Amino acid sequence: MKGVERRRRPGAAATVLLASGWLLAAPAAFAAGDLGATIRHGVGWMGSLLRRAPDAPSVSPPPPAVPAGMAPIAGGRFRMGDAFGEGGADEGPLRERVVAGFYMDLTEVTLARWQQVSAWGEARGYDLVFSGAAGVATNHPVHYVSWYDCVKWCNARSEMEGLAPCYTVGGEPYRSGESAPVCDGAADGYRLPTEAEWEYAARGGAAGRRFPWDGADDIGPDRANYRGGALGYDRGGRDGYHPRYEGGAMPFTSPVAAFPANGYGLYDMAGNVWEWCWDWYDAAAYASAENLPQGPSFGTLRVLRGGSWYDRADRCRVAGRNSLTPRGSGSDLGFRTVRALPRPAAGGAGE
Numbered sequence: 001m002k003g004v005e006r007r008r009r010p011g012a013a014a015t016v017l018l019a020s021g022w023l024l025a026a027p028a029a030f031a032a033g034d035l036g037a038t039i040r041h042g043v044g045w046m047g048s049l050l051r052r053a054p055d056a057p058s059v060s061p062p063p064p065a066v067p068a069g070m071a072p073i074a075g076g077r078f079r080m081g082d083a084f085g086e087g088g089a090d091e092g093p094l095r096e097r098v099v100a101g102f103y104m105d106l107t108e109v110t111l112a113r114w115q116q117v118s119a120w121g122e123a124r125g126y127d128l129v130f131s132g133a134a135g136v137a138t139n140h141p142v143h144y145v146s147w148y149d150c151v152k153w154c155n156a157r158s159e160m161e162g163l164a165p166c167y168t169v170g171g172e173p174y175r176s177g178e179s180a181p182v183c184d185g186a187a188d189g190y191r192l193p194t195e196a197e198w199e200y201a202a203r204g205g206a207a208g209r210r211f212p213w214d215g216a217d218d219i220g221p222d223r224a225n226y227r228g229g230a231l232g233y234d235r236g237g238r239d240g241y242h243p244r245y246e247g248g249a250m251p252f253t254s255p256v257a258a259f260p261a262n263g264y265g266l267y268d269m270a271g272n273v274w275e276w277c278w279d280w281y282d283a284a285a286y287a288s289a290e291n292l293p294q295g296p297s298f299g300t301l302r303v304l305r306g307g308s309w310y311d312r313a314d315r316c317r318v319a320g321r322n323s324l325t326p327r328g329s330g331s332d333l334g335f336r337t338v339r340a341l342p343r344p345a346a347g348g349a350g351e
């Protein structure tokens with residue numbers, strides 16, 4: 001079976017794999033399939049998030065606008081890892097982790113958005129050439145993107161929009177080559193989510209679930225683009241790719257936001273394409289109770305989360321972990337970005 005060829009440069013490490021995770025938190029039930037409603041809801045929620053303290057001046061500043069196409073996610077504590085005892089050894093033990101608030105893209109980065117930012121960046125010194133970025137259509141997720149290229153692309157998108165790039169090498173914005181950049185999580189630009197941020201967001205505010213949705217721990221083709229199989233919690237009743245998207249040449253990705261959003265308004269947190277995270281992969285990451293906001297400080301592989309159109313339901317669990325050399329890519333690999341929430345104004349309140 002071909003399909004998800006993973007491309008590696010000569011000398012690159014092999015794919016590793018496997019699994020982990022769980023949850024907590026906050027707000028709303030966003031209207032599935034209605035991006036506008038999601039954004040409007042987000043604005044209201046951010047307003048409450050940043051409301052002034054009881055002793056603050058009577059006139060409070062207007063709440064900051066939520067960036068277009070992103071959801072505001074309040075920080076909190078959650079249980080990260082496999083609560084069902086069914087995942088890989090790297091998915092446990094369960095750990096309480098603390099995540100600060102952030103904005104996250106509602107959808108995986110589309111081919112159209114990738115091309116728009118890449119064209120801008122490549123005319124200004126960015127090299128995004130390690131991967132052969134592609135997509136089934138402009139409204140499908142981009143795939144064949146390496147971790148290096150995704151990180152540089154985040155910086156390009158930041159600069160294109162007049163925001164501060166998060167990733168630097170030697171104090172300069174990371175724009176070319178293969179590096180392990182420093183990430184300034186306080187910068188207002190775009191970056192990859194950390195592994196903890198990704199899992200926290202994927203859980204959508206529900207606790208102890210197997211998948212990104214609340215109220216059920218099973219999965220079917222009405223919920224996500226994944227490959228059906230014989231797992232007990234896969235009610236698809238079909239051994240094969242998603243019936244609506246298979247056919248023709250692989251890959252069988254779906255347009256972004258083709259399935260209901262989770263509790264935070266995020267689409268395709270299960271399936272469609274795997275999503276790169278910032279963290280170095282460490283199979284023993286949960287052995288420590290220490291909260292490391294940016295994950296391990298070194299490694300050879302970077303984390304991927306969420307499963308894909310090519311994967312069985314078990315790979316699409318919110319706790320599932322995967323990893324790949326940062327120069328690798330595949331027709332099942334993509335990403336989405338996050339941004340820091342605005343800091344409370346000096347003398348202001350905020351929570």
Ligand SMILES: [Ca+2]
Pocket residue numbers: 108268269270271272273274275306307
């Ligand atoms: Ca995905």
